Amino acid sequence: MKQAGRNILVLLFTGYLKLLEKTVTIQWAEISICRGRQIFGFWHEDSFFMNLVLKELSKQTNPVDVIVTADERGNYIQKLIEHCGGHAIRVSDGFAGFGALKTVLQNAYESTRCMAVALDGPLGPRHEPKKLAFYLAKQVQEDFVGITVSYSSKLRLTRRWDKYVIPLPFSTITVAAHNYGEVDKTPFVPYIM
Numbered sequence: 001m002k003q004a005g006r007n008i009l010v011l012l013f014t015g016y017l018k019l020l021e022k023t024v025t026i027q028w029a030e031i032s033i034c035r036g037r038q039i040f041g042f043w044h045e046d047s048f049f050m051n052l053v054l055k056e057l058s059k060q061t062n063p064v065d066v067i068v069t070a071d072e073r074g075n076y077i078q079k080l081i082e083h084c085g086g087h088a089i090r091v092s093d094g095f096a097g098f099g100a101l102k103t104v105l106q107n108a109y110e111s112t113r114c115m116a117v118a119l120d121g122p123l124g125p126r127h128e129p130k131k132l133a134f135y136l137a138k139q140v141q142e143d144f145v146g147i148t149v150s151y152s153s154k155l156r157l158t159r160r161w162d163k164y165v166i167p168l169p170f171s172t173i174t175v176a177a178h179n180y181g182e183v184d185k186t187p188f189v190p191y192i193m
Contacts, residue, residue, distance in 0.1 A: 010079045013048075017080060021052055023169040032179040033145055037062050040116035040177075041133040042147040044162040045126070047077070047118060049149055053175055054116055055084040065089050067104070067117045067132070087113070104136075119146075124161040134183050144183045150174045 038061065042050050054064045066081050068074045070090040078088035089104055104115075115136060119129035137144040153171035157164040167173055 006075065010076060013076060013080055014083045017048075017051060017083060019169055020049070020167055024052075024167060025172045026052070026056070027172060027174045028177070029174050030176040030178055031060075033057065033061055033177050034143060034179065035061060037112055037114045037140075038143040038145050038179070039133055039137040039140070040064065040114060040145050040147055041119045041129070042116065042149070043127060044118040044121040044124070045156075045165050046147075046149045047121070048080075048165065049151075049167050049173065050116070050147070051080050051084040051086070053147060053149065054081075054086055057177065058085060058114070062112055062114050063087065064114045064116050065111075067091055067115065069122045073122075086116075089115075120162065126162050137183050141182060144180045146178050146180060148176045148178075 040054065040057065042053075046053075054066065058064045063086070065087045066077075066089065068077045068081070068088040068090055070092040074088070074090055078090070081088045091104065117133045117136070119133055120127055121130075134144060149165075151165060151167050151171055151173050153168040155166040155168065157166070
């Protein structure tokens with residue numbers, strides 16, 4: 001019974017993504033990315049729509065792997081990422097994920113794929129970037145690209161820590177992808193909205 005409920009949720013989420021894909025207008029305010037692989041960072045609140053953004057970016061660069069929590073929430077996220085042509089890399093939160101991150105780094109050295117991570121995920125605090133994306137960019141010596149999204153029409157879940165955004169159909173969504181080049185491990189991501 002529990003699995004049937006999960007399957008229904010996944011179908012609803014993917015169906016809504018398909019509706020958005022057909023009805024929203026995406027405007028690129030900035031798209032300074034390069035061919036090849038890079039590390040993408042975005043705010044957790046934009047996670048739902050980032051599936052479509054990363055789908056677009058993978059057409060211009062390389063396929064995208066997204067770092068996702070290994071807990072129950074990650075199951076839904078993984079299905080959405082796969083629906084949009086990406087690949088989810090499941091990593092436990094906190095210190096429990098250290099071993100998995102070592103594997104991620106090893107694979108990143110050998111891979112030609114891009115990687116994406118929610119800068120303030122998995123559990124916040126909101127708009128305070130953690131070091132993971134910058135660390136990955138530094139270790140694999142690839143460019144860090146910060147992505148920000150703004151919406152003409154949206155629902156915002158204000159009771160969640162991240163103020164999660166659900167874009168509404170027929171809205172205009174503005175995306176900025178700014179390439180910061182090679183960065184050090186110190187977080188530096190301006191908040192653009």
